[in-house]
Amino acid sequence: MKSKPQPLNELELYRKMLVIRIVEERLAKSHQRGLIHGACHTYVGQEAIATGVCAHLRSEDAIFSTHRGHGHALAKGLEPGSLIAELYGRETGCSRGRGGSMHLFAPEIGMLGTSGIVGPCILQAAGAGYSFKLMKTDNVGVAFFGDGAANNGAFHEGLNMASIWNLPVLFVCENNQFATEVPFASVAGNPSVAARGAAYGMHSVELDGNDVLAVEAAAREAVQRARSGGGPTLLECKTYRTRPHAEGMGDFTYRTKDDVEQWKTRCPIKRLREHLLTGKKATAAQLESIEQEVHDLTEVAHLFAENSPYPSAESATSHVYAATSLVAARDVPAPTASERELSFMKATLEALSEEMARNPKIFVLGEGIGARGGNFATTNGLFALYGPERLRDTPICERGFVGLAGGAAMSGTRPVVDFMFADFVLDAAGEIINQIAKIQYMSSGRLEMPVLLRGCIGIGHAAATHHSGSYYAMYANFPGLRVVVPSSPRDAKGLLKTALTCGDPVLFLEHRELMATKGPVPEGEYYIDFGQAAVVRQGSDVTVVALALMVHKTLAASELLEVDGISVELIDPRTVAPLDIETILKSVKKTGRLLIVDEAFGPFGIGAEIAAQLADIGFDELDAPIRRLNGKASPTPYSPTLEAAVVPSIDLIAQTIRDLYAE
């Protein structure tokens, strides 16, 4: 059975707040002494909120927090030594020295992370709520965030999703009245955060965040509601931080010393102390003994941290990818003359359908992917089998549901985000790049992020510029992401199945002009490993590397060239990240010539990367300069004549190969 929270123990609340305060003061001192290498945002003055809320949480409940997260981590149960060591950059820190003050992770106790970016914690808590509901537990997700986040899109998108899906989530706004150093009143059209909750049909409460008993009572009700299926709650806790935004920063350019002194008299710890003494709930001697004990344990924690080793430099890049990222995929059955003809779309639907049947933790998010079956029939027929929880139609809030998917992955489910067009998901770039791609690393591999992000790319049929981008090179630039770009139904199925069993976040980008094309697909289940290029056509004069639609165009060009006596070897990397440069090198050893044909823009693209890598390891193999043929570097135009002019044609590919052959 799960552990039950303790009944209210005011002395324990006192002790917890004191631990946060004394540890923060110790950290402030250490910051001055140079023991802390980066930023340090303390929680001094706000201790009642984390303490009152976490009093009702179990280790299975998940909390998500901000750059000011030390207090949340300690209240959730993080050992002070583990926190201090993280800020000192040591191996024993809770993120093993990979995070520091703003990126604290302790999944073992349900501390699923703090973030240096304002907003994502709200979406991630909603994601945890989604996981908990899907897995039929009564755990809750909690987001702690400041007043600054209440003006951020994540707040609005996250609250709306939590409300419409009735998710077990607490949104705890710590309104300390300054968004960094900007007074909240000056940037809020409606200065009541709690009132905004009502706009999303959510229980909302405004309370004195410096009164730990008030916070404790409100949180008790909210947690109870979430656990019993009553849905989310927004708590607006009014408070004040009495130290600067970050240690070492001047404090009196935007507020006065008098204001700070005034708020210090409302210190939540002092208040509880007086309450305990006047109510005769504790003696002064009892409280002093707690204070002494907390001072001592903080000193021990500091010494532990200071004497801990730094992580070894060799480990700097470990945990970028999940330990289970490359599953031992089974071999593809040998091709036979009798493979079925399936469309690209049907092949991926088969993969998704097989994996959803096997793994109940897989769910799909997207616009129109429920009963409608997806804009491109990507989920056709699955809604009838699995219902709305696993095939979830979303509001049009790309950042919101991608952020939610990240939180769901962190809390144990496997979300598939079906975003229709790759252009749309750029609104969620921060969630993908700053959160989903980095969390495995920041948590030192203790969290895996199996998020599948799929959608279509590619120019054609006058879709114009907001429905035609490719973007794979951009994603491949970020460590932590896998980027898959299949060109055939057979590869699409095998690669999608690997993506659905891989521990890493995967961008699965499908060229829209290929979705209806048919090709042979083996019977039964099979997986294709990432990082294994396919030799699509064998040849001996020129090596051409191409992806997606360009594979087909190059194949057609190769047939034309065969008549001229030019023999083309065509390689489809299939995954951009990881990139199989070895297969390309093997081919160039034979041909001495390399052309990269890419529909996407040339500058800083995949062609540049392949050329540079190949020149590094295969310079002596080259009998001619490496060439690139790219789509024109312009937004995609609408008119057919203009559109055709920006995409490499079969004739242009053939001519470019001829030229390279003559170099």
Added chain:
Amino acid sequence: MPIHITLPRLGWSMEEGIFLEWLKKSGDYVKDGEPLFTLESDKAAQEVESTDSGILHIPSYGAAPGAKVKVGAVLGYLLASGELPPDEQTSSPPLPSSPAPVPHHLPLGEGAAADTGSLKHKLQSDTPASPRARRAAKATGVDLAALQPTGKGGRIRECDVLAASLELGGTGMKWRTTPTSPLRRTIAERMEHSKRNTVPVTITTRCDATGMVSLRTQLKAAAEFRVPSFIDIITKLAAGALKSHPHLSGRWADGAIQLPEAIHIGVAVDTELGLMVPVLRDVAGLALSQVSQKSQELFERARRGGLKATEMRDACFTITNLGGLGVEAFTPVINYPETAILGVGAIVREAVSLEDGTLVSRQQLTLSLTFDHRAIDGAPAARFLQTLRQRLEHPLVWLLNER
């Protein structure tokens, strides 16, 4: 213990600051939280609060107002009542918190001198040539300077070097790759797999096919239905032989032999796409006419590329035929994971000496059997071949009774 007052880091990138002035005098009692000194960083001047309490001691070597001081350098001490300051004679002067920067560039000299070797190399290869051509020149001993370049802008290409090398009597052969079909690659893979995973031995025997030939002649004369081919007849008769020598139809797996429930026989067919092996199911349970009908249907679809995957699975024995192309004996490759494969050669008319010494003209056929020696020894394999030969020599005897 005296508490060290050090220069704090005020921003992420701050490495040093300008110490402006003490806000307390040496000997003053300083309380935790009280302003202690002012400091100018790259952002602005600000007061720094004490994080501890004690009696301030400002040492004689302490930072002068306006001095640039490294982050972490000791500015002074907070002492307990009666505590002595650290001995100024032996205490170390303020130290920068970060180590002295290491110069990125080593002085020139040694490195520059060592470079003269490559200069000579550069002079030798003035002619523009691709890296691949240079490597080929080195390997073949061709002098780049003497070549007629064919590349753009007068660049020497590998082919120029190889052509020159050929003239000099060297080897400069370049191979040309022809694309192959996925089926070709599958066949290659399976052949390699068989070679790696079996211990093949091939034995051959001659048998008298006169009976088979005359049987077909008689059936042709009737001509009401499709006349079974030699392969149909051999396939049907082989099924019976396999029943009495079951190990030939088994599979060697994990040190044991798996025997099939029914005799499914694969028959190799040469098609434009490549070699295919459709499987005739339960041959022992079929009449010859049914074998013939089924095989015709399968072969036709195989030639059109229309076989289903299931129609090429589960064989326990394969028959392959090169007789039509005049080959008499050969060494077929086992269709792994089967144990044996029968190669059927050409039927040739030969003079045969009977026991009484008279010469007669007979139709002769050579059978080649390759078997996996892991699963079966030579003698039992030969006994199977003997049984099969007897059956082929008197086909009617067996065909009459066997269904």
